[in-house]
Every structure is written in structure tokens, then in C-alpha cells.
Amino acid sequence: MTDPSHRRTALYDAHLALGARMVPFAGYEMPVQYRDGVLTEHRWTREHAGLFDVSHMGQARLRGVAPLAAFEEVTPGDFIGLKPGKLRYSLLLNHKGGIIDDLMAGRPDDDGLYLVVNAGCKEGDFKWIANELAGQVKIERLEDHALLALQGPMAAAVLAGHIPAVADLGFMETTRLNAFGTDVIVSRSGYTGEDGFEISLPNEIASDVWALLLKDERVRPIGLGARDSLRLEAGLPLYGHDADETISPIEAGLTFAVSKRRRDAGDFPGSSRIRRELDGDLSRIRVGLRVLEGAPAREGAEITDASGAVVGKVTSGGFSPTLSTAIAMGFVPPALSLVGTPLSVIIRGKSQPAQVVAMPFVPHRYFRKS
Amino acid sequence: MFFTKDHEWIKVDGDVATVGISTYAAEQLGDVVFVEVPDLGKVLTVGDSLAVVESVKAASDVYAPVSGEVIEANGDLAAAPETVNADPEGTGWFAKLKITDPGQLEGLMDRTAYDAFLASL
Structure with a gap:
């Protein structure tokens, strides 16, 4: 399926080489499954470690004189109280309390806030934040960065083999460190209900790191199909389905x-x-x-x-x-x-x-x- | 065995036709987790929904390749829907129809024509 109107992540060729079935998703061509199929990939993640390309998601830095206080104007979360090294799940709310998107916001370092928003919402989200917080913040999109998720009970042992420091991270903690020869942001988080990590790294090294992680026999590539069934079992809402601009955080059970x-x-x-x-x-x-x-x-x-x-x-x-x-x-x-x-x-x-x-x-x- | 452009197969024995989906269709669907087969006695017109196959991701209709009355349905699929993936052109069949218009078989593809059709996709 080749559609020039769809974007590709830095791992597109790697997906094809692994026999992925590519489908259009949120403006990207993404792997819905690899050769194993959705059921096997789902179970593998619950029992071992699954590697996901989630580079289609929107990554950005939010900077300003007081970015944490400013971000509270568009969310219901406590960001003034967000300590360095912590990551928080939050919601972008419209003026009626409806959910514009759900997101992760963290402080891997002292450089403002690091944001990850949904792929299908990212253009609108960043425009909304920029308008609402005009004069207070600057948004730098990290379009030159890929995002990998390594999820499952063996994820920590696998990743610690490459980055020993990740063993010290607790759930919903985030850090910026030097790994794979460059600067990366590693968060202990994910959307499968399992222990795991999300790794933000430059596009240039994405396919090398992807291949390196897959060399470990505990790790297999997992497509969007299993990502959806895993998050469903974990009871986690999927934006655009279980939450939208008419639904409030209370209605959404959030x-x-x-x-x-x-x-x-x-x-x-x-x-x-x-x-x-x-x-x-x-x-x-x-x-x-x-x-x-x-x-x-x-x-x-x-x-x-x-x-x-x-x-x-x-x-x-x-x-x-x-x-x-x-x-x-x-x-x-x-x-x-x-x-x-x-x-x-x-x-x-x-x-x-x-x-x-x-x-x-x-x-x-x-x-x-x- | 004959095939449709919607990837159903049909095997005719006298005036009874067994219907299933092709190996290609089963691969495209992915892991089948539920199959809804038709009730006995149901009278189907060509193109009617004969069965529904649910993969992890989505539900897909299986259409009647010819008109007929359902005289048998594959009850084994309720407990073992994965049979559709394991043996789509054999034990993974959905239903048997008593054909009302044998002339409808003429528009269907044989294996060679179907393979050529798949190659053109």
C-alpha cells in the first residue's frame, strides 16, 4: 500500500523488511501487524517484550519563563508540583471541559516540559497550546525524533542491558541521558498495562537502535493491532473513540x-x-x-x-x-x-x-x- | 472449486454447494476469533451475507456466491474459530447451500482464473 499523501516514520523500511502489513493511520503508513499476527504479538508482549514504533506520535518541548504554570492553563493537572524526573498523564481541555487530547508531559531535565500527544491530534494540539498560551510559551516540535516503546515483563532486563540506568526508573519517571552514542529521553511508561519504556531518540539512529533491540531473542516487533488490543485490556481510553471534545474527564473515567x-x-x-x-x-x-x-x-x-x-x-x-x-x-x-x-x-x-x-x-x- | 472476487470459495456436489473463504482471504483477515454461521433453513440470494468472520480487529461479511437454502452450518467454528486460519479451504468451511440456480456458477472463477485475479491485485 503506497500512498504518497501518507507520511512514513524513520522505521518504514525496517517494518517492510520484517514483513509488516502497512496500513494508513493518522496520516502515516504504519505496521498493523508483522508476520506473527495480532494474537501472537499480543501474547508475546504480555509474556516477554514487544517493540513498537510510535514515532507517529507528536513529540515537543514546551519552553517559557514559567512553562509548568502556563501548562496548567490548558490542562487540569498539577504541573507546578511536577518534580524533575517525573512524567504525568494529562488532558488537553477545551473551554467547555471537553477533551481535546490525552497526553504525557514530563520533566526529563530542566528544559521546560517534554510532551507526547496523539498522532491524529498533534497538529491541532500544538496550535491550540500555542494560541492559548501565546506570549508565555514556545513549542519546539521534535519531528526529527523517533519514539520507540519497549513493553512487557522482560522490557526492563532487555533495556538495562543497553542502558543500565533505566533499572533505577520507577513507573512514570523520565530522564534524559546519553545512550546509543547520543542524547535520548527514556520514560518508564507505555500504553499496554505492562512495565515498559518509551525511548525518544534522533531519527538518524532509530533503525540501528530498533535492530539492536530486536537482536535480543526476548524482543519481537509488535504492530498497531496488538497495541490496540493491549490497551483495551488495560482499560486505557483511545482518543477519538473513548474520549473526544464533547466528553469530560469525569465522564471518561479519568x-x-x-x-x-x-x-x-x-x-x-x-x-x-x-x-x-x-x-x-x-x-x-x-x-x-x-x-x-x-x-x-x-x-x-x-x-x-x-x-x-x-x-x-x-x-x-x-x-x-x-x-x-x-x-x-x-x-x-x-x-x-x-x-x-x-x-x-x-x-x-x-x-x-x-x-x-x-x-x-x-x-x-x-x-x-x- | 470456484472462487468469487470477494474471495469466497464454493465446492459443488450435485445440487449442494459448500462455501468458505480462500487462503488469501484468511491471511488478509488475520487471526479469526469469532464466526457467525447462518441458521438452518435460511434462504439466501446471491450476494447476501452468509456468515460474519471476526478477526481481532474487525468484522467482515462473507457473501453467498450463489442463491440457495442453508442445509448445514459448520457448528465446529463456534468453539474453534481459528480453524478458518488453519484450514480455510477445507475444515474451515461455513455452510452448505442447496443451490436454486446452477446457472449462477458460470460467472465464477476456477483456481487458475482466481490465481490470475490475485496476481492482478
């Missing part, structure tokens, strides 16, 4: 991303709506569903209550390789959001039984320093 201090101060975009929602005026909330029999429920499938009334829609769903059952996320009224609530999903006109279950569907195994 209340943890609204810091206590910011909540009390009510000083972030859409804070009045979020205050009302926290006080109980909430019409919908994201839940996890286990489809008890029948076909997997996909995005758009209607959710009905016991009486057959439509109460919501599935926003992402599929087959869970770990649980060998169909799982989904969707939005329902809070009264129907309790774990154990019996619901149904409508698939090709047929009603199939489902049940609200706790997320993550598969337990997270992040590395926490004691």
Missing part, C-alpha cells in the same frame, strides 16, 4: 487526571462543568463491559438495559486474547455503571448479554519503586 489542588481552585478550562459532574450531575460514564456470549461488540454497537431500552453505545471493543472473551468500553448512565450490572449489546440486530466489569480488564503490572 477523574484521577484532575488534580485535587486544581479541583479545589476551579482554575482550569471547563472547571464549573467538572465541579457539577463531581457533585453528581453526571449523565454518562465510561464503563468496561464483558460480552458474555456471541460476537465481539465493536465501536458504535448500542448498549441496552434489562428492559431493552438503549442506554448508551460501545466506543471501543474487541476480543481479549488474554481473557479469551469479548470485551468493550462504552458510555452508560451512572446508575447502570456499577460492576455486575447486567446489560446487553446489540450486534447485527441481535441482543447479546453483557455485564459491567471493573477496568482494567487485565491487571496492570507497572513497576513501582518501594
